Amino acid sequence: MAVVTLRNITKRYDGGAEAAVRDVSLDVGHGEFMVLLGPSGCGKSTALRMIAGLESISAGTLAIDGVRMNGVPAKDRDIAMVFQSYALYPHMNVRDNMAFGLRRRGLPRGEIDQAVSETAALLGLSPYLSRKPHALSGGQRQRVALGRAIVRKPKVFLFDEPLSNLDAALRVSMRAELIKLHQRLSATMIYVTHDQVEAMTMGTRICIMQAGGIVQTGAPLDIYRHPVNTFVAAFLGNPPMNLLPARLDRGQGSTLSVTMGDAQLALPPNLGNILLPHAGRDVIFGLRPEEICESSGAPPGAASLRTRVVAVEPLGAETLLVLAAAGCTSEIVARVSRDSMARAGETIDVHLNLAAMQLFDPQTTEVIPIQQEH
Amino acid sequence: MKRAGAREDAGLRTPWLALSGFLLPALVMYAAFTAYPVARTFWNAFHKVLPNGNETWVGFANLRAILNNDPTFWKAVGNTLAWALVSPVLEVSLGLLLALALYARIPFARFFRIAWFTPVLISYVVVGILWMWIYNYDWGVANELLRLVGLDAWTRPWLGNPATALPALIFVTTWMWTGFNMVVLLAALSSLPSEVLEAAELDNCGWGRKLWFVIVPLVRPTILNLIVLSFIGKMKIFDLVWITTHGGPLWSTETVSTYVYKRAFDWSTFDLGYPSAIAAIWFVFVLAGVLILTSLLRSRERLEF
Amino acid sequence: MNVSAEALYVEPTLRSARRPLAGHIARSLLLILLAGYTAFSAGPFLWLASMSLRTTSEISANHYALPSILHWEKFPAAWFGSSYGTYFLNSLEVVVAAVIVLTLIGAMAAFAFARYRFRMNRVLYFVIFSTIIFPPQITIISLFQVLVDYGLFNSLVGLTLVYIAFQLPLTVYILESFFARVPQDLFDAARMDGYSDGAIFWRVMLPIGLPAIATTVILNFILLWNEFLYAVVLIADDAKRTLPLGIQKFMGDQLEDIGMISTGMMISVIPVVILYVFFSEKLIQGMTAGAVK
Numbered sequence: 001m002a003v004v005t006l007r008n009i010t011k012r013y014d015g016g017a018e019a020a021v022r023d024v025s026l027d028v029g030h031g032e033f034m035v036l037l038g039p040s041g042c043g044k045s046t047a048l049r050m051i052a053g054l055e056s057i058s059a060g061t062l063a064i065d066g067v068r069m070n071g072v073p074a075k076d077r078d079i080a081m082v083f084q085s086y087a088l089y090p091h092m093n094v095r096d097n098m099a100f101g102l103r104r105r106g107l108p109r110g111e112i113d114q115a116v117s118e119t120a121a122l123l124g125l126s127p128y129l130s131r132k133p134h135a136l137s138g139g140q141r142q143r144v145a146l147g148r149a150i151v152r153k154p155k156v157f158l159f160d161e162p163l164s165n166l167d168a169a170l171r172v173s174m175r176a177e178l179i180k181l182h183q184r185l186s187a188t189m190i191y192v193t194h195d196q197v198e199a200m201t202m203g204t205r206i207c208i209m210q211a212g213g214i215v216q217t218g219a220p221l222d223i224y225r226h227p228v229n230t231f232v233a234a235f236l237g238n239p240p241m242n243l244l245p246a247r248l249d250r251g252q253g254s255t256l257s258v259t260m261g262d263a264q265l266a267l268p269p270n271l272g273n274i275l276l277p278h279a280g281r282d283v284i285f286g287l288r289p290e291e292i293c294e295s296s297g298a299p300p301g302a303a304s305l306r307t308r309v310v311a312v313e314p315l316g317a318e319t320l321l322v323l324a325a326a327g328c329t330s331e332i333v334a335r336v337s338r339d340s341m342a343r344a345g346e347t348i349d350v351h352l353n354l355a356a357m358q359l360f361d362p363q364t365t366e367v368i369p370i371q372q373e374h
Numbered sequence: 375m376k377r378a379g380a381r382e383d384a385g386l387r388t389p390w391l392a393l394s395g396f397l398l399p400a401l402v403m404y405a406a407f408t409a410y411p412v413a414r415t416f417w418n419a420f421h422k423v424l425p426n427g428n429e430t431w432v433g434f435a436n437l438r439a440i441l442n443n444d445p446t447f448w449k450a451v452g453n454t455l456a457w458a459l460v461s462p463v464l465e466v467s468l469g470l471l472l473a474l475a476l477y478a479r480i481p482f483a484r485f486f487r488i489a490w491f492t493p494v495l496i497s498y499v500v501v502g503i504l505w506m507w508i509y510n511y512d513w514g515v516a517n518e519l520l521r522l523v524g525l526d527a528w529t530r531p532w533l534g535n536p537a538t539a540l541p542a543l544i545f546v547t548t549w550m551w552t553g554f555n556m557v558v559l560l561a562a563l564s565s566l567p568s569e570v571l572e573a574a575e576l577d578n579c580g581w582g583r584k585l586w587f588v589i590v591p592l593v594r595p596t597i598l599n600l601i602v603l604s605f606i607g608k609m610k611i612f613d614l615v616w617i618t619t620h621g622g623p624l625w626s627t628e629t630v631s632t633y634v635y636k637r638a639f640d641w642s643t644f645d646l647g648y649p650s651a652i653a654a655i656w657f658v659f660v661l662a663g664v665l666i667l668t669s670l671l672r673s674r675e676r677l678e679f
Numbered sequence: 680m681n682v683s684a685e686a687l688y689v690e691p692t693l694r695s696a697r698r699p700l701a702g703h704i705a706r707s708l709l710l711i712l713l714a715g716y717t718a719f720s721a722g723p724f725l726w727l728a729s730m731s732l733r734t735t736s737e738i739s740a741n742h743y744a745l746p747s748i749l750h751w752e753k754f755p756a757a758w759f760g761s762s763y764g765t766y767f768l769n770s771l772e773v774v775v776a777a778v779i780v781l782t783l784i785g786a787m788a789a790f791a792f793a794r795y796r797f798r799m800n801r802v803l804y805f806v807i808f809s810t811i812i813f814p815p816q817i818t819i820i821s822l823f824q825v826l827v828d829y830g831l832f833n834s835l836v837g838l839t840l841v842y843i844a845f846q847l848p849l850t851v852y853i854l855e856s857f858f859a860r861v862p863q864d865l866f867d868a869a870r871m872d873g874y875s876d877g878a879i880f881w882r883v884m885l886p887i888g889l890p891a892i893a894t895t896v897i898l899n900f901i902l903l904w905n906e907f908l909y910a911v912v913l914i915a916d917d918a919k920r921t922l923p924l925g926i927q928k929f930m931g932d933q934l935e936d937i938g939m940i941s942t943g944m945m946i947s948v949i950p951v952v953i954l955y956v957f958f959s960e961k962l963i964q965g966m967t968a969g970a971v972k
Contacts, residue, residue, distance in 0.1 A: 054867050075873030087864035091886040101872035148868075388797050392876035400788035400807070400847055407822065407844030408810055414821035423824075472716065475709055486713060488959050489721045494966070495951050496724065497905030499923040500944045503930055504723045507937070513742045515726075553720055558967040610814045613907040617927060631908070634816045638823075639912065646820055653816040660814050 003188045004028040004051060004156055009060035011046050019058070020046045022212040028156075028190060033182050035203035036192045037235070043212040044192045045160055051190065052081050052158050064155060075104075080149035081158040084165060086141045088133040088148075094120070095129040098148045119151045122184075139170045150185070159191040163198065175201055196236050200224070208232050230284060230365040233358060239289050239320060239333045245362065246285035248278050258285055258354075261327025265303035267354060274370055275359070283368065286358035289320065292334035294342070295349045303354050307332065309346045314338070323350065412657075418650030425644050436651035447652060449625045450633040451659075453540055454609060457547075457629070458663070462604035464548045466597060469555025474589070476556070477563045487560065490553035502617030505546045509533050533619050536626035543614060543627055551607070555600050562596040563589070598671045605667055609660045630656045724948075731945035735938035757942040765918060766925030767946060773835050773921060774903045777842035782896055784843075785850035786888065790880050792851070793858035794866065804855065810848045819912050826913055833915045841913060842903050849902075850895045853965065857891035858884060894965035897958050901951055922947040 004027070011021040021043040028034045036044040049055040051062060053074030062069045069077055080101075088097050095116055102112045120126045123143045133141055142162060149157055163171045179202055182189055193199055199206045200220045207217045208231075216228040227233035227241075234240045246260040256272035256279060257264045267275065295304070307323035310331060319340045323332045334350055342348055359368040419436055421429040440447050472490070476483045493501065508515045509532040517529040532542040566589070590597075612631040615621060621628040621636070630652065637649035730738055732746040732753065758764035792804045822841055823832070831837030865887070869879045885892070907923045914920055920928065926943050933939065955962060 052867075052871065054870065074871045079871075081868070081871055083864040083868060085862055085864045087862070087868035089865065089869075089883065089887075091889075100869075104873040388795065389876050393791050393795055393797060395877065396787040396791035396880065397803070399784040400851065401803070403784065403840075403844045403847060404807055404810070407825075407841055408813075408818065408847075411818040411821035411825060412813070414824065415817050418820065418824075472713075475713060481710075486717060487963070489717045491959075491963055492721055492724060492955070495901055495905075495955055495962075496948060497907065497923050497951075499905075499907055499926050500727070500948060501723075503926070503940065503944060504727055508723065515743075518743075549720070554966070557963055561964075561967055606812055610816075612815070613923075616907070616911070617930070631814065631816050634820070635908075635912070638820050646824070650820050653814075653820060656814060657817040660812065664812055 003030050003032075003065055004190065005061075005063040005066075006047070006051070007061045007063075009047065009050060009062060010058050011043070011050060011055060012058040019212055021050070023060070024209075024212075024214055025060075026207055026214065026217065028188060030188055031186050033179075033189045033191065033202055033204045035199040035206045036190065036209060037196060037199040037203075037206050038194065038209035038215075039235075040194055041211075042209040044194075044209050047209070048081075048158055048160055048190065048192045051156075052079060053077050078154050079156045079158055080152045080154040081160065082145045082149050082162045084161040086133075086145040086162075086165075088141055088144055090133050093130050093132050094125060094136070094144050094147075097133070097144055098151050101148065101152050115151050115153075116147075119147045122150070122181075123147050138166050139174060142166065142174060146181070150181075155188065157187055157189040159189065159193075161193050163193075163195075171198075178202060196238070200236065208235065226367070227286075227358065228367055230286070230360050233286050233360070233367075237288055239335070241286045241288045241358070242292075242330075242332050243360070244285045244328055244330050244332070246283050248275060248281050248283055248359075250276075250279040258283075258357075260285060260305075261325050261329075263305055263325055263327070265305065265352065265354065267303075271354065271370065275368075278359075278368065282362050284360040284362050284365070286360060287352055287354075287356065289333045289335040291353040291356040292332065292336075292350050293353075294334075294336050294340060295351060303352050304349050305352055306347065306349055309342050309344050309348060312340075312342055312344055321350075323348075415650045415657075416654050418647050419654040420651075421647045423646035423650070425646075429647075432647065436648050437655070439648070440652055440655065446625060446628065446633060447630075450628040450630045453625075453627060454611070454629045454631075456540065457544055457611065458605050458608035460544055461547055461551070461608045462601040464544070465551045465555050465604050466600050468548065468552045469600070470559050470590075470593075470597065472552065472556040473559035473563055476560055487557060491557050492553070493550040494554045498613030499617050501546065501550060502614050506533065506618050509542060534623055536624045539619055539623060539626045543618065546614060546618075547608065547611070551604060555604075558600060559593060559596060562593045566592050598668070601671065602664060602667055606660065606664060609656075609663065727941055727944060727948070730938065730941035732942075733938055735936050738937050738941075753938065753942045754946065757939060757946060761929060761939060761943065762917070763922075763925060763929075763943045763946050766920050766922045769835060769919055770904060770922040770947075773839050773842065774900060777839045777846070777903055778896055778899045780839075781843045781846050781850055781899055782892060785847055785895070786854055786885065786892060787880065788847075789851050789854035789858050790884050793855045794861075794884075804851075807848050808852050811852070815908055819908065822909070823912055832913060833919060835914075835919055838910060838913050838921070841909050842906065845906075845909065846899045846903060850899060853895050853898075854888065854891055858888055861887055890961075893958075894961050897954055897962055898965045901954065901962070904947075904951060 006024055006026045009021060009024045010019055012019045024043075024047055026034075036047060038044050046055060050057050053069070053072065057070050064077060064079070089100065092100065098116045098119060099112050102115065116129075117126070120129055123146060125140070125143055125147055128136060128140060128144075133144070136144065142165075145162065163174055166174060175198060181187075182202075191198075191202065203220055205218060206220050206223055208215045208223065210231055216223055216232050218226075223232060224236050227236065230243055234243060244260050246258050249257050249259050249264065251257050251266065255266060255269070256275055257266045259265075266272075305325055307325045309321055310324050311322040313320040313322070316338065318338050319336050319342075321334045321336055321340070321342055323334060325332060336342070359370065360366060361368060418429075420431060420433060422432050422436075423429050476486060509517075511517060511529065511531045511534070514532075516532060520526065520528050530538060532538050610631060611629055612635070615627050615629055615632050616635075619627045621632045634649045634652050634656075637652065638646055726743070729745055732749045732751070733744075734750055734753070737744075737747070758767070788807070792800060826832040826834075826837045826841075829837075831840070861884070865883060866879060869883050874882065905923060906921075907927075910921045910924050911927075914924060917928065926940070926947060929936075929943055930940055
């Protein structure tokens with residue numbers, strides 16, 4: 001049985017034209033790390049706050065462990081939340097910050113102290129128990145906020161973009177710590193973020209939201225490989241998937257090719273057969289940068305495209321090439337080897353791994369399903 | 375706390391009980407000791423109110439008497455308005471000059487700031503008595519200084535001469551409040567983004583141009599606030615006058631507040647309705663003054679930008 | 680074009696740099712002016728301090744000399760002999776009581792205005808805030824009537840109540856703007872920790888708001904300590920006079936006794952000075968906060 005169940009959850013603010021959250025249904029299983037991912041304003045924080053009990057639910061049902069929680073006050077829901085700004089009480093030291101919630105419950109002093117010291121040890125905060133928040137670094141404050149949640153041993157942990165206020169290096173290390181923590185506690189966690197790297201690395205499942213509704217839910221790699229529309233396709237992956245207007249054209253016999261700008265790329269026969277019904281259709285052609293490489297080392301099934309190099313971005317471990325193909329209005333980004341010798345202004349041939357392509361309908365932006373053995 | 379849409383979200387509706395708990399004490403005090411008295415003053419204004427509690431309706435009689443038959447009222451209004459219009463100009467411009475002087479990074483700025491702020495903290499009673507002594511004809515600092523530089527002819531009984539009494543008091547309030555204005559303007563100047571000032575520096579403006587065209591417009595909101603504050607303060611003034619000249623000599627320093635007090639509590643007229651009417655008129659006057667002043671000063675701001 | 684090495688390091692062409700002497704003179708002149716203004720500003724107060732330690736005869740002989748002997752005994756004489764002690768204690772009672780109650784209910788109201796959304800929020804806030812503009816004459820006559828009606832005329836309790844209402848708008852104004860700036864997350868976290876609204880006010884808002892509260896306490900203390908008009912109208916007995924009234928009465932009765940008047944005034948000024956010495960920054964910030972935009 002799922003720990004957290006949302007059914008048709010909707011949030012409408014007084015005087016608001018659009019609903020902030022529209023008809024969201026989601027199940028979070030026991031021990032899952034569910035990431036709510038989306039651009040700002042998509043409703044993910046609002047949804048989280050409704051689960052927490054900090055916002056009222058306009059319509060729909062929320063249940064935790066099968067028990068309906070719609071009107072239940074936050075403190076009775078057995079959940080803990082880690083806020084983006086940590087929300088540490090500035091006038092209390094670390095120990096009191098962590099014990100604050102427990103004291104309210106009337107637990108005996110000894111139990112509280114023990115729980116606090118255990119959690120502090122778990123998070124490496126033991127030397128800081130007497131310090132006040134202003135004497136701590138960002139990462140330490142983040143851990144205190146975590147500790148405050150852990151010490152309550154809740155059914156569900158909620159995270160509201162907790163790593164956004166940390167600098168890049170700290171974010172990377174905290175990500176790893178959170179993953180370890182999740183495994184160690186076997187806890188159910190719901191995590192809100194706009195950062196797709198966090199979502200991909202930490203989540204057991206990702207739920208992508210846009211404009212108040214859920215677009216796609218699934219395991220990170222599933223969504224990465226099989227996005228349900230162009231929004232999801234472009235949102236995951238950095239640099240984002242190349243999306244180009246194209247057309248499926250019939251060649252001789254049953255061969256199909258993709259026409260992009262001035263180039264016509266023949267599809268491999270297995271793909272051509274599957275897509276035959278769509279011949280003549282305008283599509284959006286999607287291909288991830290890592291599926292494009294320079295001429296040497298091209299995998300079978302790759303089609304060749306002549307391009308002009310617009311810019312070269314050497315990242316050290318790899319190189320990004322920004323390419324322009326004749327007749328294409330958008331630029332193409334390719335992820336190539338770090339040994340690439342390409343220079344801006346040159347004309348080079350690149351190979352596109354068409355086996356990995358995605359096709360989307362230009363009107364609905366939805367994916368055109370291609371069954372393939374991968 | 376947002377209003378809940380669904381009926382069942384009892385825990386998340388506006389917590390009226392807690393809110394009332396927080397607001398009621400203050401609102402009760404306000405209602406009992408501010409709102410009700412204001413209303414009652416207006417009520418009094420339309421009555422003749424005798425000490426034994428008898429109240430007789432007189433309609434607009436008080437108002438008419440005040441506006442038509444009361445030269446003292448008009449003298450008081452004139453004095454108070456003069457005070458309220460002259461003081462802001464003096465206090466704020468002097469305060470601005472001093473603030474600019476400190477802003478130019480003079481040494482001992484902190485010391486000066488603390489020293490110049492002190493007059494504001496001293497009770498008007500103490501200030502009044504001190505300045506009565508300063509203005510003393512025989513041995514007061516004012517006249518002693520004049521004698522020192524040979525200007526004997528200029529010595530006079532500053533507070534005893536109807537012609538000089540009001541200016542002398544205006545001088546006192548300027549002494550008190552310039553320091554306050556200086557501190558406020560200094561804070562405003564310090565919070566200006568330094569990039570704008572540096573850009574002006576690079577533009578090679580002269581000192582005067584930089585002042586007028588860059589700095590003053592940037593602190594304009596603060597200047598306006600101070601002018602309005604000063605205006606309001608002078609429209610209310612009582613303590614200083616009461617201690618020093620008591621409204622004299624010959625009503626040259628009579629203000630509306632001293633006149634109201636005298637009519638209500640000092641003279642044996644036994645009618646609280648009349649002074650209440652004066653207070654009511656003055657109340658409307660002050661509100662109108664503030665509104666006019668703010669709209670006048672604000673609108674100029676819009677014109678220039 | 681050949682540029683010499685020295686020419687690369689050109690000093691910025693400030694006027695004062697080109698003519699250093701003029702710059703120096705200007706600055707010195709400015710300093711002299713400012714010193715003069717300081718004497719003008721603080722002078723009367725220093726003169727008061729000096730006179731409070733001299734006898735009236737000494738003062739009459741030379742009004743502006745520094746005390747040759749420090750007559751500390753004048754202070755107890757003023758306190759006990761001239762009733763300044765009584766006046767001081769009356770002021771202390773009234774002001775301390777008023778400030779305590781005022782701060783508490785002001786903070787509660789400010790908390791409600793700053794952190795809760797309800798329809799009447801801005802309306803009520805404006806209503807209370809706007810009373811700062813009211814000239815006191817609009818209430819003194821009717822307050823006199825009200826206090827008489829309730830038997831609170833000529834009582835320290837009555838005066839205290841009036842003082843509380845008098846300073847409420849300013850207190851609410853200062854605290855509301857501070858309280859509103861605290862991030863919402865803190866309150867959300869407290870709510871999730873299970874605390875009620877009252878508990879959140881007491882355990883979260885007040886401790887965090889302490890700097891602003893301290894400022895209003897000091898401010899209110901000074902403003903009420905010096906308050907004169909309401910005291911004059913609402914207090915009649917000599918035994919109940921507050922310090923400003925006491926000084927005024929003494930001045931009226933003993934106009935010539937400059938020495939004793941000075942000592943009395945000094946007694947009233949000293950608490951303010953002490954607060955100022957310790958809290959000058961806070962005080963200045965608090966009093967000027969509303970005016971800076």
